Amino acid sequence: MLLKIGIHRFVHKIKSILFNEICGLRFSDEQQQEPCHLIIWRHGDRAPLEKPYPGDLNDESKWARGWGQLTNDGMRQMEELGQFLRERYAAAKFLPKHFDRKEIIIRSTDVDRALESAQSLLSGMFPPQSDGDRFDPALNWVPIAIHATREANHDSLLNPSGFPCARYKHLRQIVADEISAHLLDKYRPLVDFVRPHLNISKEKPIKMVQLVALRHIKPEIIHNLPQPKWVHKKWGEFGNKTTIELIMEIRQKSWLPYFNGNEEIIRLNGGVLLNDLLLRLNFVSQGNAKKLDASKMVLYSSHDSTLLGLLSALNVKVPSNALDLPPYSACAMIELYEERQNARGNKNYFVKLFYQRNRILEPMAIAGCETKCDLINFLQILEPRSIRGGEEELKILCNEKESNSAARRMGNIPAINHGTQSTVINGR
Incomplete structure (x- = not known):
């Protein structure tokens, strides 16, 4: 050994x-x-x-x-x-x-x-x-x-x-609504195809969170677990990509704006x-x-x-x-x-x-x-x-209804080149 x-x-x-x-x-x-x-x-x-x-x-x-x-x-x-x-x-x-x-x-x-x-x-x-x-x-x-x-x-x-942040959730929802509507429309044939597998009736709209939950098939494939044929179906109108490849593509496009939307x-x-x-x-x-x-x-x-x-x-x-x-x-x-x-x-x-x-x-x-x-x-x-006030400043920013007002209130925090030390750094 x-x-x-x-x-x-x-x-x-x-x-x-x-x-x-x-x-x-x-x-x-x-x-x-x-x-x-x-x-x-x-x-x-x-x-x-x-x-x-x-x-x-x-x-x-x-x-x-x-x-x-x-x-x-x-x-x-x-x-x-x-x-x-x-x-x-x-x-x-x-x-x-x-x-x-x-x-x-x-x-x-x-x-x-x-x-x-x-x-x-x-x-x-x-x-x-x-x-x-x-x-x-x-x-x-x-x-x-x-x-x-x-x-x-x-x-x-x-x-x-x-982290519990009302402001971030609000901004994220705005981004999600916009990008989800666009992607669900762009990939409509795929969305309709997976509907029965998601057990969602035609009368109900499919939410992005339900569609991208199919990404969890990917680890199954990596670990050689058996898959139904529909997972590997190829889509000519989408560059001959498979169902799971398209799901991962949608995941990438829908998720990225949550981090760099603005x-x-x-x-x-x-x-x-x-x-x-x-x-x-x-x-x-x-x-x-x-x-x-x-x-x-x-x-x-x-x-x-x-x-x-x-x-x-x-x-x-x-x-x-x-x-x-x-x-x-x-x-x-x-x-x-x-x-x-x-x-x-x-x-x-x-x-x-x-x-x-x-x-x-x-x-x-x-x-x-x-x-x-x-x-x-x-x-x-x-x-x-950066958020120079650490978590305390973040909490204030998270409770704001408009952008930047909290940052103005935190203007008395020393700039980083003054050697300010955050509480995150101190403890073990």
Whole structure:
């Protein structure tokens, strides 16, 4: 068993080294230090959240751990991501040999699949380094604390779309009504075709939420569960795509505006997390890293909605498809670098962003900046989209009936470059 684990890790290490060398993404000598990296991912492969349609024979008994739970494939995906991160940052001598709670903290939503994804990732990122590290010689694993400080539906940091926010729900409904009417009309032949499978009579309108519930067929297909022929029916009028491909297409088109529909939606959804990230980068650049709950690295285990909200708030323009639905184990990396400008040791800080999806790592660029973005410019561009008052400001914004009035009232909050510290950063 231990031999099998060793071979698996060796093969992955070779792949990671070759990948980084080929892509030119290894760290160069001129990048003297890497004071802080922030990493956020979507959980691994999971079971469907619910039964896709009434007549589906693939009920919950087909899933070993139940609806919405992480699968073995999901655990392996996350372990592999952890191995990739270890190789990436260990090669630059950024990661310590052993996990150090003063340097690294792991945050997660209080949702099983996110917590277990973090556990799986950590098993690959921080395996025991010697027999002395193992509390059980048969396990190639050491326990590491994962922090989930809020119940999932009140987590403004990592589950903002589930946070009780009347203003966001109002804006989301406006967007939903408009886009749903358009899509239901555009895909009318498909909508009429799936109606009997949804057990909805002709007299009743089909709601978008009912139609996109069929997306839960996709995990069944991934796990080779049998499907009726109608799921794979091809539609000539829609580019010869299958029923399930069209459902996933509709899901993408109907869901994205919930995150980037307008500036207010973007800020309400991604502003708290963006603020947390910007504050951390700013603190570290000012030499205040030791005042944070982790001085070098924060790992965030979250969901597709969290990642989409953040990428929208970052206003990522490269790659152009960055706002596609994040696949399982998709991972965004915000990396802060410090380089010396001259012999006197004057320092300059810059930020690099990367996005890993489906085992492909790509550099990202935000609007108004290159892939290597000066930190001051980075902060100035993104601060207007952050919620500088954290959850307290969010609560005020959420109760507003009109946009921006709450933001004007919060004008006495210091700007981010003043070194303001949010309550999110303080506690473990």
